[in-house]
Amino acid sequence: MAELMYREALNQALAEEMERDANVFLIGEEVGRYNGAFKVSQGLLDKFGSARIIDAPISELGFTGMAAGAAMVGLRPVVEMMTWNFAILAMDQIVNNAAKLRHMSGGQLRCPIVFRGPGGAGGRLSSQHSQALEANYAHFPGLKVIAPATPADAKGLLKAAIRDENPVVMIEGERLYAVKGEVPEGEHVVPIGKADVKREGKDVSIITWSRMYYFCEEAAQRLEKEGISVEILDLRTLRPLDEEAILATVRKTNRAVIVEEGWALAGVGASVVDIIQSKAFDELDAPVLRVTGLDVNMSYAANLENATQPDAAKIAAAVKKVLYREGA
Amino acid sequence: MASPYSKELLLTMYRKMYLIRRFEERAGQQYGLGKIAGFCHLYIGQEATAVGAIEAIRPDDYMLSAYRDHGQPLARGADAGMVMAELFGRGTGYSKGKGGSMHIFDIEHHFYGGYGIVGGQIPLAAGMAFASRYRNEDRVTVCYFGDAAANQGAFHETLNMASKWKLPVIYICENNRYGMGTAVGRTSAVPEMYKRAVAYDMRGEPVDGMDCLKMYETVKDAAEYCRAGKGPVLLEANTYRFRGHSMADPATYRSKQEVEEERKNDPIPKIKDYTLKKKLAKEEEFDAIDEEVKAQVDAAVKFADESPEPSLEELWRDTIVEPGEEDVRPRERVLGVKVKWPSYPSGQELKVTWDLEPREQAEKEDKKAGLAR
Ligand SMILES: Cc1ncc(C[n+]2csc(CCOP(=O)(O)OP(=O)(O)O)c2C)c(N)n1
Numbered sequence: 001m002a003e004l005m006y007r008e009a010l011n012q013a014l015a016e017e018m019e020r021d022a023n024v025f026l027i028g029e030e031v032g033r034y035n036g037a038f039k040v041s042q043g044l045l046d047k048f049g050s051a052r053i054i055d056a057p058i059s060e061l062g063f064t065g066m067a068a069g070a071a072m073v074g075l076r077p078v079v080e081m082m083t084w085n086f087a088i089l090a091m092d093q094i095v096n097n098a099a100k101l102r103h104m105s106g107g108q109l110r111c112p113i114v115f116r117g118p119g120g121a122g123g124r125l126s127s128q129h130s131q132a133l134e135a136n137y138a139h140f141p142g143l144k145v146i147a148p149a150t151p152a153d154a155k156g157l158l159k160a161a162i163r164d165e166n167p168v169v170m171i172e173g174e175r176l177y178a179v180k181g182e183v184p185e186g187e188h189v190v191p192i193g194k195a196d197v198k199r200e201g202k203d204v205s206i207i208t209w210s211r212m213y214y215f216c217e218e219a220a221q222r223l224e225k226e227g228i229s230v231e232i233l234d235l236r237t238l239r240p241l242d243e244e245a246i247l248a249t250v251r252k253t254n255r256a257v258i259v260e261e262g263w264a265l266a267g268v269g270a271s272v273v274d275i276i277q278s279k280a281f282d283e284l285d286a287p288v289l290r291v292t293g294l295d296v297n298m299s300y301a302a303n304l305e306n307a308t309q310p311d312a313a314k315i316a317a318a319v320k321k322v323l324y325r326e327g328a
Numbered sequence: 329m330a331s332p333y334s335k336e337l338l339l340t341m342y343r344k345m346y347l348i349r350r351f352e353e354r355a356g357q358q359y360g361l362g363k364i365a366g367f368c369h370l371y372i373g374q375e376a377t378a379v380g381a382i383e384a385i386r387p388d389d390y391m392l393s394a395y396r397d398h399g400q401p402l403a404r405g406a407d408a409g410m411v412m413a414e415l416f417g418r419g420t421g422y423s424k425g426k427g428g429s430m431h432i433f434d435i436e437h438h439f440y441g442g443y444g445i446v447g448g449q450i451p452l453a454a455g456m457a458f459a460s461r462y463r464n465e466d467r468v469t470v471c472y473f474g475d476a477a478a479n480q481g482a483f484h485e486t487l488n489m490a491s492k493w494k495l496p497v498i499y500i501c502e503n504n505r506y507g508m509g510t511a512v513g514r515t516s517a518v519p520e521m522y523k524r525a526v527a528y529d530m531r532g533e534p535v536d537g538m539d540c541l542k543m544y545e546t547v548k549d550a551a552e553y554c555r556a557g558k559g560p561v562l563l564e565a566n567t568y569r570f571r572g573h574s575m576a577d578p579a580t581y582r583s584k585q586e587v588e589e590e591r592k593n594d595p596i597p598k599i600k601d602y603t604l605k606k607k608l609a610k611e612e613e614f615d616a617i618d619e620e621v622k623a624q625v626d627a628a629v630k631f632a633d634e635s636p637e638p639s640l641e642e643l644w645r646d647t648i649v650e651p652g653e654e655d656v657r658p659r660e661r662v663l664g665v666k667v668k669w670p671s672y673p674s675g676q677e678l679k680v681t682w683d684l685e686p687r688e689q690a691e692k693e694d695k696k697a698g699l700a701r
Contacts, residue, residue: 022678025462050685051462062451062485069455072440073390075462096445097452105433105441106423106658107646141647165649
């Protein structure tokens, strides 16, 4: 297996799917001649030409809607959002059109399209460029939402998303693009809707996704030294949520901590808690805790930025708390 | 002088406009009776805009509209019963009662929907036109929207792309002089919408939207232009709605006198008078059409009224395409009439030859700018 960066894994998925199906095209700002703002589309213009790798003007609403229109009549667009912060301008087309076309037409239409790009906080960019927005999209019936943590999952989920008959929102980790990992070559498709146990453990379950997985892993390693065995469930797909996997891990460890980069109120983690308390309440040995981004806008100052986000120390503290260990 | 238009064309136009008029009148009535709920935006007065354009394009050309969307599908050949059933919220409607008045979709007749967000359909239309070019088909896409929609970002963003990429799309701005209760001039710095095409270096023209034949000529010409790959066209159809913005609107913001004046421009008697004057048909032929259409609309109301509500299981259908799920037309599912579904072609048979930015040209431009590639 080749060791690839997250961005390379995505690039590979795009290239393979475009090779496989001529209906697939990529549109977005700077995806062509600039090779992508985060270099995910590196080299694709040379391979596929300007009809299929399309440099769009800075018109998020316009080109997102245009791509949705192309999907309505059978093309399979991949829309690259330079970041999800800017995709807020395109939200109308994603949620009011793409997500609802099938319903409003009584099943006459389908809209096979992928909206993808980096999301997440960090990088000293202050509040407009530094937010985890997946909860916004997980809210809407008619969309699927995926958020891979590893290069292998990034490739496999993007391939699945391109082949899916529905609109899929893919939130990539802006801070994950350079992360390396083993990536299976060729036909590697990760099914949408399936979570993945990234670390087996028996004392407590941490449920998370995307970049937060790495902080959880760091916390788990620290806790292991203290004799605490942590299981990490990487959700990978946020809509639909893998209820079975969530319940299975809770039934195994009887304790859960949910780690979410975004804000707590109306976050995805709140729905995970809802699933656990309504379907596995009797299995719990402690209340479920959440570690989330603080309920504030992101600051530029390094110390404030750090304090705003979850980290391994905060996660470890929450784990100890659900284990009723002192000092937490 | 002889008419350059055939009797058949003129009578077809008359029939379609008359159908829309009667359909809308009955829809208004049924709304009053509480059979139709929600928003219901009538098209009365604007019939020529839809019918003239539709007669000028091919049946396989794509079309979409806003929420004032009963007229276009009817003119394209949609089943009046199924449209009415949709307004009634019945399972036999085009969207099985899930769309209602603002979301009529009839894919069989290439009518790709009515949309409720002002201006939201404008980018979709460009995308459909994009798909036609991508697949090397010479279809055009016709997109309707109102004057108020032309102030949305979606309009400006899309016209820029459509023009830059020479997409085969005809935008028909139906300027009925009001966006809800607001007169165009109160909100638009440039109230002549066709002029906005200048900003995007695309063709823009005004047209008398109360005259079906003028619409016909203008759209025919625009479609040819689009099919020749010359780019998009923005048409401003100057029209007028005789009724309020929706059934909920008594339209007190405009004078009786203004409406009376505009009613003299009614496109339906206009085409009838023309046909009679050219001696292409007799009064009785029109009477016969009127009777047929009235019967058609009566049958539509009856069909809608007698149709069942959608089953509660429908709640869980048509949001997500399940793996392996076949597309079944509502007509097939509800009425048992088999219709061929438009296929979603697989990639293999498709060869993309079109270039948005020809490489040679790009390289030349780079060189000129002193950039290496
Ligand atoms: C984005 C958005 N804002 C506001 C509305 C409410 N609204 C519905 S129709 C309308 C007026 C639109 O007028 P126009 O585009 O001229 O079309 P017309 O009704 O005249 O055909 C408004 C404000 C809406 N549906 N969508």
